[in-house]
Amino acid sequence: MVVVHKxxxxxxxSLDYLGAFRVRLGIRRNQYRVEPGLYKLGNPQKESPVLVTANYKLTVDIVRRAVKGLDLWxxxxxxxxxxxWCAAGKGTFGTDELINRIGQVELGEIVSHRTLILPQLGAPGMTPVEVKRATGFSITYGPVEAIDIPDYIKAGHKASEKMRRKVYSPSERFNVALTHFSQGLLAVxxxxxxFVLLDIVIGYKSGFQINKSLSANVIIAISSLITGSFLAxxxxxxxxxxxxxxxGLFIGIVFSGIFLFYLFNVLPDHSVLYSGGKILFLLAFIVYQVLNLTGxxxxxxxxxxxxxxxxTIPLSLxxxxISLILIITGGFIL
Amino acid sequence: MTYMKNVTTLEYNRDLCSGCGFCTTVCPHEVFKMDNRKAAIVDKDNCMECGACMMNCPTGAIAVDKGVGCAYAVIVSKLRGSEEISCDCGGGECEEESSSGGCC
Structure with missing residues (x-):
């Protein structure tokens, strides 16, 4: 049987750029996949290196762009x-899947050497001795970032110290924040x-202004999300x-100071307790968001x-x- | 960037080390260095418990409670009553949980 390699x-x-942006917004991220198997990049021969990667399409896209111009499997x-990295932690980018996939694509028939280049961050899922025993292939770890693969190959499959360290760059932190922001919009x-409903209920007797309430509450809620995602x-x-x-607590307190002042100004009829209760609730929301940035x-x-x-969890709860007590006391009892 | 001090479950037995250097290669945070043809821990507080060193150590000289440093994963596991803390931000089967998740 002749196996045709894609x-x-x-x-x-442009579709790749659009897709990358979409998944960074967290939209249908789990369906952004490439069919598993062996692919050709350029015009690989029997001696060409074999890179191993995950089937998240953004991952494959980043790898193929990084190694543009090389001939690889x-x-x-x-x-x-x-x-x-996440799949290695889960074990799906792991020893068993690698062994099975090597067998399924008959890699031993296609290449003459017996070396695989894995991303370094795939290491938490791999036991190289088992892979070697089952398939004859040795695992070598390439750099952390795909962009360094060409230099790694040029240097004779050697990664510099810098290529082995995972940093958390501002642009990565921005992309992560984008995902967290988009996932927090429903909560906002x-x-x-x-908050607007509460304002309506407590304000229906006096001169309630829907516009003011709407804009003020949306502004404080969205600002708390921006604080807990992008700013943090x-x-x-x-x-x-x-x-x-x-x-999160630190940046949340700064947020609280600013927006408590803001609320007093735009909705001066509301009591200190009531507005303070809303802000305290948002402070807890910010701390929760920043806690979730750990992942x-x-x-x-x-x-x-x-x-x-x-x-954190008992304190936040x-x-x-307390924030609910303040809102009820300040808005409905006093 | 360093996370919390004195929390890691990383343990290393120098007597079992064969000196292959795999741990120094796979660790993304420079926790291990080669010293006198054996590995040595140089910065334990940098450990993020990813488990790469333990998995790749051919002689079992390294032990760590491998897991993801993800608060959301801890919360989800607690709510489900499951012992294992794993990154469940995907995998198709758990689409609903993952749509609101933070990690990966």
Whole structure:
């Protein structure tokens, strides 16, 4: 049987850019997939290097663009559309899948050498001795970032110290924030709607102005999302403390100061307790968002996250309860 | 950027080390360095417990409670009552949970 290998290009088309932007907004990210299997890039021969990657389309796109102009084989594993690092953590970018895929595409028949280049961040899923035993192929780890692959190959399959370290660059933090922002929009919608409804209920006797209430509540809710996603993640190294919750608390307090003042100004009829209750609720929301930034950061550990959550979750829930008490007391009782 | 101090579950037994250097290669945060033909831990607090060193160590000299440093994953596991903390931001089967998730 002649196996026809699909070809990959090193170029991005407009659809690729659109797709990358869409998944960064978090829209149908899990369906952004490439069919697993062996692909050709350029005109690979029996001696050409074999790169291994995940079947998240954005991952494949970044790899093929990075190695544009080289002749390579690209073995795409079935990671259910998840990027290399996350899939390695889950084990889907793992030993079993690699062994199976090598057998399925009959890689041993196609190339004459017995070396695979894996992304370094795929290492948490791999046991090289088992792969070697089952398939005869040796695993070597390429650089962390796909962009360094050409230099890695040129240097005789050697990565510099710098290529081995994972940093968390401002542009990565921006992209992550974009995803978090887009995923928080529904929460903002709900919070704003509830705040406006509360304003209507407490203000229906006096001169209630829907425009003012609507704009003020949407502004504070959306600002809390921007603070908890973009501001927090871009300022991450500058915010005090090591725990993400602490960083979130810090930026949340700054937010609270500014927007409490704002609320007093635009809705002066509302009591201090009532407006303060809303802001306290949003402060807890900001801390929660920043806590959740741990998952997409590049350096947090499970033990550390557990430790900070043990303090943060009870405190945040208490803050939410207090905020509700303040809103009810300030708006409906006093 | 460094995360919390003195929390990692990373353990290393120098007596078992064969000196292959895989751990220094795979660690994305320079926790290991080669020292006198064996690996040595140089910055334990940089460890993010990804498990790469343990998985790739051919002699079992490294142990770590491997997991994802993701608060959302911890919350989801708690709510589901599952012991394992894994990144569930995808995989098709868990589409609904993942749509609101933070990680990956």
């Amino acid at each position: 070809e990959l290009s090193g170029e991005w088309k 690209i073995l795409v594993l079935d990671t259910k559309g998840i990027n290399v 919608l709900i919070i704003s709607a509830v 993640n871009l300022l991450l190294p500058l915010l005090p403390g090591r725990a993400f919750s602490l960083k 997409s950061s590049t350096y947090t550990s499970l033990s550390g996250v557990r430790k900070e959550m043990a303090v 208490t803050a939410v309860v």
